[in-house]
Amino acid sequence: MIRRVLPHGLGRGLLTRRPGTRRGGFSLDWDGKVSEIKKKIKSILPGTPCDVLPDTSHLPPEHSDVVVVGGGVLGLSVAYWLKQLENRRGGMRVLVVERDHTYSQASTGLSVGGICQQFSLPENIQLSLFSASFLRNINEYLAVTNAPPLDLQFNPSGYLLLASEKDAAAMESNVKVQKQEGAKVCLMSPDQLRNKFPWINTEGVALASYGMENEGWFDPWCLLHGLRQKVGVFFCQGEVTRFVTSSQRMMTTDDEMVTLKSIHEVHVKMDHSLEYQPVECAIVINAAGAWSAQIAALAGIGKGPPGTLQGTKLPVEPRKRYVYVWHCPQGPGLETPLVADTSGAYFRREGLGSNYLGGRSPAEEEEPDPANLEVDHDFFQEKVWPHLALRVPAFETLKVQTAWAGYYDYNTFDQNGVVGPHPLVVNMYFATGFSGHGLQQAPGVGRAVAEMILEGSFQTIDLSPFLFNRFYLGEKTQENNIM
Amino acid sequence: MTQGANGQSLRLVAPMWNGTRGIHRLGGAVVPEGNQKKERKMLQFLNNHFYDVEALRGYLLQREMSKVHLKNRSFTWLEEQHGPYSAGAFFILKQGGAVKFRDKEWIRPDKYGHFSPEFWNFREVPVEAVDASDCEINYEGLDNLLLLKELQSLSLQRCPHVDDWCLSRLYPLADSLQELSLAGCPRVSERGLACLHHLQNLRRLDISDLPAVSNPGLTQILVEEMLPNCQVVGVDWAEGLKLGPEEQPQDTASPVPA
DSSP states (O other): HHHHHHHHHHHHHHGSTTTTTTTOOOOOTTTHHHHHHHHHHHHHHOSSOOOOOOOOOTTSSSSSEEEEEOOOOHHHHHHHHHHHSSTTTTTOOOOEEEEEOOSSOTTTSHHHOEEEOOOOOOHHHHHHHHHHHHHHHHHHHHTTSSSOEEEEEBBOOOOOEHHHHHHHHHHHHHHHHHHTTOEEEEOOOOOHHHHOOOTOOOOOOOEEEEEOOOEEEEOHHHHHHHHHHHOOOOOEEEEEEEEEEEEEEOOOTTTTTTEEEEEHHHHHHHHSSOOOEEEEEEEEEOGGGGHHHHHHHHTTOOOSSSSSTOOOHHHHOEEEEEEEEEEEETSSSOOOOOOOOSSSSEEHHHHHHTEEEEEEEGGGGGOOOOOOOOOHHHHHHIIIIHHHHHOOOOGGGEEEEEEEEEEEEEEEEEEOEEEESSSSTEEEEEOHHHHHHHHHHHHHHHHHHHHHHSOOOSSSOOOOGGHHHHHHHHHOOOOOOOO | EETTSSSSSSSSHHHHHHHHHHHHSSSOOOOOHHHHHHHHHHHHHHHHHHHHHHHHHHHHHHHHHHHHHHHHHOOGGGHHHHHHHHHEEEHHHTTTEEETTTOOOEOOOTTTTTGGGGGGGGOOEEEEEEEOTTOOOTTTTHHHHHHHHHEEEEEEEOOOOBBHHHHOOOGGGGTTTOEEEEEOOOOOHHHGGGGGGGOOOOOEEOOOOOOTOOHHHHHHHHHHHHOOEEEEOOOOOOGGGGGTTTTOOOOOOOOOOO
């Protein structure tokens, strides 16, 4: 569905770039008229070397206030909130640059689409709660006249996290924090688990936490499409190849010299050609997901002696994760939540027809090579299925239908997002590194980054533990409940 | 009203207004007839070419939404003065629904929206049944409904704003709720029905005529498996099957052939 709509969205976004339509919009077939005029001129004056009206409709605009690198859910969310929170309507020009308009490798589309509040950090819980209310009222936020209302296909079935003996104490304290922040989570003993979900085998489970409200899974493409169709933002398909920066040397209060850089031009290269367009900009947002480190390196982040602020790289790298879909006719019923086992394996129902999907995060030493998105079926046989079959005996007989792989933008430092400006490259803002929970926090993070840009500080949810500085200072904001 | 060439009336003044109200029914599925299609097309044309029309429609849409928000504002502040049962009952009655306190008669608002104030005295009497059919209750309004802790029967028939998120909020009533009716709710789908498994005391569930459910027969079977003690009403298992060629429907006036 989204592939049909995307070219339409691109066309609308770049409409005002064509010469002449800025004034009116009454000439309904301007493209046709332009090509007719060109043909006439060529026929009258044959052999004119230069094109009279060169066609630049595929290029991005030459000036833009904000350039968002990356057109996934995080980039679009930041663009959306920038337009929502700007003081004057149409006061800011936002350009979203996306390398691949089919989103074939983008983490958003390949995501399992879950949202849950069962985290250990209060900031993560608040972000998730806000995102849940955003998704619930999505038709109020993303209403476009003439378009049908968005149907997110949200399954409010909740998350069920299982803990073994050694993790039970941590789970209890996490649930306490979650309840304090307002998440509706309850603890269950193995007996209560067997009562409620008779298909579970509670061997090895000491405690379980079950999210009752605002948790479940939804269709990420629908959210992406909804954000894209909300007008006001320019889209461009191209790759960012260069940042042109200007530096300034300044003295700190401790009499140290520090070089502050600011990006004033972004070179966007078109697909399958050497053509590029320099876009003058004031602010750049790095929402490139698994490839954020490359974009950061282009801006000179990490080029310096290691151990200094200049030498601190952005520790986000792509990690490949597999998702398998299988059919099991006697499997758990309609009420099944997304179950996350003690071993790290997880699964959920998909649709009405006894299909399930799930996977497992591999251990550090088993990490697959992220060079491509090929699926390893042996991983399912050896590392995922045994745990699933142990936990749900009905899964001993199942048949794998299909599988796919996607990237986590994995933050190797502490598996939490990087949000906010860089201390040295003053106009680059990050919104990346969420290590698998970016989709569920996208609305909240988008709003936080927009507030940071427009007001100078976080207004609603304070995400200061997620700033870039922590990589240099060595302060980990560790999140324990990562799947 | 002038008559068009094929005998259908062309209403020149009314269409704009009907069109905006029709579009703003976010949950409703309207079958477009010839006239309405023309109005829609004209409206879309105007919308795409004039910023004023777009802004006006956006404003009207926002106004509709804020009306619903106003209806679903919180009445929980009434709880300390009059008790939870009266507060919840007041919310339902203001919306246009009916309540039944234990051992008392049904209290319904009349066509002007007025209802008798006798229920303010029932501090300790719990509400047994609520009939909120055709009311504009949404997710926020459920805050008020959930004050009625000992509710036994709830009817949410044809409520336009009750969706899957709302159903996930009904679990606090699990101890007492025995009867639930969701017939005709345009936004409830099988995903919302999955969260009804918390309501283990439910004895009667009505899920007929849910347009958003993709496969009604299969959904009925799965819901029956999920709630073994409950009688699930509404869908015939033969729903998904087509009639044989000998058995054509008698009345040709119905818009959707069986």
